[in-house]
Every structure is written in structure tokens, then in C-alpha cells.
Amino acid sequence: xxxxxxxxxxxxxxxxxxxxxxxxxxxxxAQDVYAALRTEGENVGLSTVYRHLQALxxxxxxxxxxxxxxxxxxxYCGDAARRHHHHLVCRVCGRxxxxxxxxxxxxxxxxxxxxxxxxxxxxxxxxxxxxxxQG
Amino acid sequence: xxxxxxxxxxxxxxxxxxxxxxxxxxxxxAQDVYAALRTEGENVGLSTVYRHLQALxxxxxxxxxxxxxxxxxxxYCGDAARRHHHHLVCRVCGRxxxxxxxxxxxxxxxxxxxxxxxxxxxxxxxxxxxxxxQG
DNA sequence: CCTGGTATTGAAAACCATTCCCAATATCGG
DNA sequence: CCGATATTGGGAATGGTTTTCAATACCAGG
Numbered sequence: 001x002x003x004x005x006x007x008x009x010x011x012x013x014x015x016x017x018x019x020x021x022x023x024x025x026x027x028x029x030a031q032d033v034y035a036a037l038r039t040e041g042e043n044v045g046l047s048t049v050y051r052h053l054q055a056l057x058x059x060x061x062x063x064x065x066x067x068x069x070x071x072x073x074x075x076y077c078g079d080a081a082r083r084h085h086h087h088l089v090c091r092v093c094g095r096x097x098x099x100x101x102x103x104x105x106x107x108x109x110x111x112x113x114x115x116x117x118x119x120x121x122x123x124x125x126x127x128x129x130x131x132x133x134q135g
Numbered sequence: 136x137x138x139x140x141x142x143x144x145x146x147x148x149x150x151x152x153x154x155x156x157x158x159x160x161x162x163x164x165a166q167d168v169y170a171a172l173r174t175e176g177e178n179v180g181l182s183t184v185y186r187h188l189q190a191l192x193x194x195x196x197x198x199x200x201x202x203x204x205x206x207x208x209x210x211y212c213g214d215a216a217r218r219h220h221h222h223l224v225c226r227v228c229g230r231x232x233x234x235x236x237x238x239x240x241x242x243x244x245x246x247x248x249x250x251x252x253x254x255x256x257x258x259x260x261x262x263x264x265x266x267x268x269q270g
Numbered sequence: 271c272c273t274g275g276t277a278t279t280g281a282a283a284a285c286c287a288t289t290c291c292c293a294a295t296a297t298c299g300g
Numbered sequence: 301c302c303g304a305t306a307t308t309g310g311g312a313a314t315g316g317t318t319t320t321c322a323a324t325a326c327c328a329g330g
Binding site: 011013014043044045046047048051070 | 316317
């Protein structure tokens with residue numbers, strides 16, 4: 001138990017999951033990824049998709065957000081995933097822009113401080129309809 | 136179909152659900168409310184609890200947020216619920232403070248604008264451990 | 271006070287995303 | 301090649317939420 005990132009062997013399935021995510025510009029649910037793989041003939045079990053998605057998230061290779069409907073979605077962000085940031089997500093196609101707002105970070109911390117809350121964390125996601133999905 | 140708020144008869148169950156929520160300072164899940172009612176002898180079916188919670192949410196009488204774990208929680212906010220605001224929520228006891236941040240609102244809109252996203256909405260919740268729950 | 275019509279209820283079943291279980295399989299070091 | 305270890309994936313289990321539908325409550329009019 002080192003506490004370091006989970007190391008796992010490079011497997012066909014792991015690569016398939018990673019690739020599927022990387023090919024997509026937006027956030028995708030585990031089910032989406034599973035369906036996509038299945039469509040392109042890649043045979044990967046659903047549990048395996050979930051496992052790799054989680055592993056990627058744990059390793060900080062993908063961003064995770066919960067849609068307002070409660071589905072968990074993942075997005076491959078490469079190195080960017082390791083910097084704290086938020087997203088502007090298209091609610092139609094899932095496409096997302098990385099955004100950051102130092103002001104928001106400061107605001108969250110100061111508000112929490114003022115109320116005596118510790119161990120602060122925050123969720124900030126902006127949803128909209130991207131230009132391609134309008135009309 | 137008027138589009139107006141859902142009107143429903145005042146029923147024992149509806150009142151029970153509303154009261155249970157009103158008595159709590161924090162966000163509570165449907166299951167919590169159900170358990171609480173059951174404990175105090177009120178006999179209300181689980182589906183009925185869900186129904187009233189949703190109705191209250193639709194009417195704008197309660198705020199709804201999804202915990203990072205994906206549970207849907209409700210909080211009675213009275214009139215305050217009708218003004219746009221966010222929450223600082225204790226992740227231990229569910230207690231919540233209403234907070235607002237005009238700067239955040241403006242930021243969200245402007246960021247979306249810059250990227251050509253329309254119909255903008257946003258989720259901003261701050262989680263922490265309240266002073267009572269520390270240590 | 272009946273009666274018919276509409277709304278509400280709640281138990282059980284359906285849903286659905288996610289997790290768990292575990293036997294079969296793949297891979298690695300020696 | 302062998303034994304040890306890791307990964308896989310199908311199916312069952314979970315758990316929150318929604319749906320279904322028959323029983324019940326409530327209303328207005330006769």
C-alpha cells in the first residue's frame with residue numbers, strides 16, 4: 001500500500017477504454033463507452049469498462065462530473081486533468097470546454113471560512129447549449 | 136394545462152412530508168424523510184414521499200441538490216428558494232447555509248458567452264464540514 | 271345521504287446505473 | 301513450463317428512484 005497511483009498492466013481492454021474516451025470531445029457515461037466499444041467490435045465487459053474508468057479517474061487521467069440527472073460521466077483531459085479546473089458542458093452533445101476561475105475558488109474558500117466550515121471542496125459546472133447544437 | 140404550479144389537495148401525507156423537511160435545517164434525502172416519518176409514527180408510503188418531494192421542488196418550495204455521491208437531497212427554503220442562490224453544505228450532517236455570489240453568476244454567464252454557449256445554467260455547491268461536526 | 275367522477279395513496283414490480291462476486295483466463299517472474 | 305498474481309466478464313446483487321395499478325379518500329351534484 002504505497003498510496004501512489006494505481007499501476008496496472010497495459011491490457012487490450014484498458015487501452016480500448018482509454019482510446020474510446022480520448023476520441024470523444026465530451027463527457028461520456030460508462031454506458032456510452034461500453035456501447036461505443038461494442039459497436040466498433042471491441043469486446044469489453046461492462047464491469048471492465050467501469051473498472052478502467054474508475055482507475056483512470058483515480059489516477060487523475062480523466063475528469064468526472066455528475067450530470068444534473070445523476071449520471072456519472074468521464075472525460076479524458078490528459079495532463080490538464082491534473083490542474084484544478086471546471087467545465088462548460090454542452091447539455092446536448094456532452095462537448096466541454098475547460099474553464100477556470102480563480103475568483104470562484106477564492107470566493108468558495110472565503111465563504112466557507114466565514115461560516116466556520118473546514119475541509120472545503122466545491123462543485124462548479126456550467127451547462128449550456130454549444131453553438132453547434134443550437135437551432 | 137396552465138403551466139402554473141401544481142396544485143394539490145392538502146393531504147395528511149403531503150403535510151407530513153413538508154413538515155418533516157421544514158423541521159430539518161439541512162438537506163435530506165427522500166429516504167431520510169421516509170425513515171423520519173416512519174419513526175415518528177406517521178404512516179406514509181415511500182412513493183408518496185417521493186411524489187411530494189418532487190411536487191415541492193416543482194413548485195419551488197424546496198431546493199434540490201445532488202450530493203457528490205449521487206443522492207438527491209431536498210431542503211425546505213420557504214420563500215428563499217425562489218431567489219437564485221447556492222449552498223454551503225456540511226457533508227457530515229447535511230446542514231446548509233444559503234450563500235450567494237453575484238460575481239460567480241456573472242462569471243458563469245460571461246464564460247459561456249465567450250464560448251458561444253447559450254441557454255446557460257450552472258451548478259455551484261460548496262461542501263465542507265461545519266463547526267459542530269469537526270473533531 | 272347516495273352516487274359517480276377524480277385525485278391520492280402505497281405496495282409491489284420495474285428500472286437503471288453501478289458494484290460485487292467469482293470462476294475462467296491471461297500474464298509475469300523464475 | 302510452473303506456480304503466483306492480476307485481469308476479465310457474465311451474472312447476480314444493490315440501492316435509489318419511478319412506475320403501475322387496484323384500493324381508498326374526497327368532492328360536487330342530485
